[in-house]
Amino acid sequence: MTGLGKEWFDIVNTLLKVSSYYRELNNAISFGRDIKVRREAVERFLKNPKTVLDLGAGNGYLTEIVLDEYPNIDLLIMLDALSEMLLKAKRAPNIEKIQAVFEYLPFRDSVFDYVLAAFPLRDAIDLERALNEISNVLGRAGKLIVVDLGKPSNHLKRHLINFYWTIIAPLHAFLRLGFKGLSSIKIKKTLKFYPTTNQLLHIYNRYFHQTVLVEKFMGSVIILEASKIA
Numbered sequence: 001m002t003g004l005g006k007e008w009f010d011i012v013n014t015l016l017k018v019s020s021y022y023r024e025l026n027n028a029i030s031f032g033r034d035i036k037v038r039r040e041a042v043e044r045f046l047k048n049p050k051t052v053l054d055l056g057a058g059n060g061y062l063t064e065i066v067l068d069e070y071p072n073i074d075l076l077i078m079l080d081a082l083s084e085m086l087l088k089a090k091r092a093p094n095i096e097k098i099q100a101v102f103e104y105l106p107f108r109d110s111v112f113d114y115v116l117a118a119f120p121l122r123d124a125i126d127l128e129r130a131l132n133e134i135s136n137v138l139g140r141a142g143k144l145i146v147v148d149l150g151k152p153s154n155h156l157k158r159h160l161i162n163f164y165w166t167i168i169a170p171l172h173a174f175l176r177l178g179f180k181g182l183s184s185i186k187i188k189k190t191l192k193f194y195p196t197t198n199q200l201l202h203i204y205n206r207y208f209h210q211t212v213l214v215e216k217f218m219g220s221v222i223i224l225e226a227s228k229i230a
Helices: 005-030 033-045 061-069 083-087 127-137 155-192 197-204
Strands: 051-055 075-080 095-099 112-118 138-149 210-216 221-227
Touching (some): 005 083, 033 112, 033 221, 061 075, 061 112
Parallel strands (some): 051 075
Antiparallel strands (some): 138 221, 210 221
């Protein structure tokens, strides 16, 4: 199984603890780049969406960007495992909020034309089961757009990125937020169980016919588009 497995509960508990300052933490550990890469993914790959699922939506980071670009979208569903996160998201007439996990999506098949996932799939209990569920709820021409941390196959890059998440990111979060910023050290645990970028592509290709992957910041962040049809 590829995913966090039993470690998922520890990560979810950490996310629950940081839910009140989640945005500030993300901004601190990314030096403000987290919003930029989300926006780049939307502008680059999202085209005239009608029905969208924001997977692991948290408190609405990505949803707000989508609504900025497409304010008249028919329906955008925010899904997250934590109701505490969803409660902090802004309300809008074309938004619905649902609490669920990625491995058991409570939707009928072929209902969405896009599924978006900004940094949550690394936290899946079972990544392959989650991808199978996503593939099922996407329409025939549907697309999955993913923004996530990367784990380059190159050993040197991987060691440098590991140093960043072990030392630099927690230190900067501590300087910005105090001791509560040190919770960012748990990111290292999620990367431990995450496949390398090359392995990840092989996994995605089992469930989607075509994938396009863009590496950012020395491969520490990836933007991926996976299509149901070639």
